[in-house]
Amino acid sequence: MVTCLFDMTNLRPYQAAQVSQTREAFKKHDGVFFQMHTGGGKTICFSNICKSARPPVWILVHREELLKSAYSSLKRAGLNPQVLHPKMKDFDPDADIVVAMVQTLRRREYDLSHVKLLIVDEAHLTDFDSQIPRFTNAKRIGFSATPKRKGKQLQLTEFYSYMTVGPSLKELIDMNFLVDCEIFTRSVIDLKKMKIKAGDYDPSAMFGEFDKNIVYSGIVSNWLRICPNIKTIVFCVNIEHAKKVTDQFNQQGVKAKYIVSTMDGDRNEILKEWRRGDFDVLVNASIFTTGFDEPSLKCVILARATTSENLYLQMIGRGSRTFTDKKSFHLLDFGENVDRHGTYSQERTYSLAHKYNPKTGAGIMKECPNCGAYIPGSCKKCDFCQFIYPKTREEIVEEQLKPFREGALSTIVDVTDIPKMELIRKARGYKMGWIFRQMIAKEPNKAKNLIIEYGNYKNYNSAWKHKTLQRLELIG
């Protein structure tokens, strides 16, 4: 079924290679993640995949800009996608190829069991999690530049058990598909005060910090000093902030205009004027983070902070497209984003499994060192390639300790020095059991008291002490 899934024409060599890898991976995996940086040509890859896939194919997106961009890319590839969007009437859920807003799909009760291939754009986002299981018989490809989740979010391994990774930003720059950036940073706000809300800095708290005369004038004066009169985009905290930043540029004699989500009519007109160079500085809040391309753009100003590496790379990635004579672009960072997320072209590693909050009970996944598949952390053998895991350091330590139980252990550690034992345990990443075994092996007569002392040191209650001693068979 997968042999003729993809059409390799018109792809750059690295794109064709990654599409091939994805095809190979489908022999073993139902869900494959396709990591590719902004500017790497993600859309052409998935148009290509759609073109040769066995229908029906569905593409899920979460923003109108991405819906438009996917739709026009598929059209260019000679396909005729149906669009699922609240404004579209006469939608046919049995169409061969569908581009759908995930928000709309949530409200429609279609049977989706006939779909053969599901493509999710910006698949690192949780917006799609509730809808993916509805495609009961589809293979899945998740596209994203930054497969990274955190905290209580579902593991990406819930939907994808393998990942293909595209070239790094540095490699794309070295191949002349992107340009690098010159970074200018200045800390203008107190981030310590800022609360996190819905996974990022609380916009109203952030606005409070950025909405200061000195910050406004600093943005304009730095732009005038470092890179005046070049095509620039400014990312702001919110709509009000965007308006005020625009005013500041205009007051200082630099023609600037803003585009915000609440505007309808003249939005496209302003964009056209900016594209053709009628004015330099285009201000927005978060409209142009995705699905927007203006290669002649040479300066990105971050007049906001974000905890999201993805959003950070999306915003500055707008400046990295190649254009005649463009050797680099400028990044003016007023939100300590470079400190938080690193430079544009630094090496980054991604994983479908993230550290999680143990309270949620989500399972930890690990990557198979032999075939790259994601498998449950407790597995000793990979289901996909039968690789058998070597024993972990801790397991080896545990095994070797057993024969020494008689008290023959060397006296490297003084087991009565509880704070030091705890330090060693943490430094080596051992579990608590290591301390207890050491105590029992070296001070068999004092072990019971030492464990109680350890419990006191950790402020554990008497029930803990009782249970632990029972488990270690030190009391009946």
Ligand SMILES: [Zn+2]
């Ligand atoms: Zn494996």
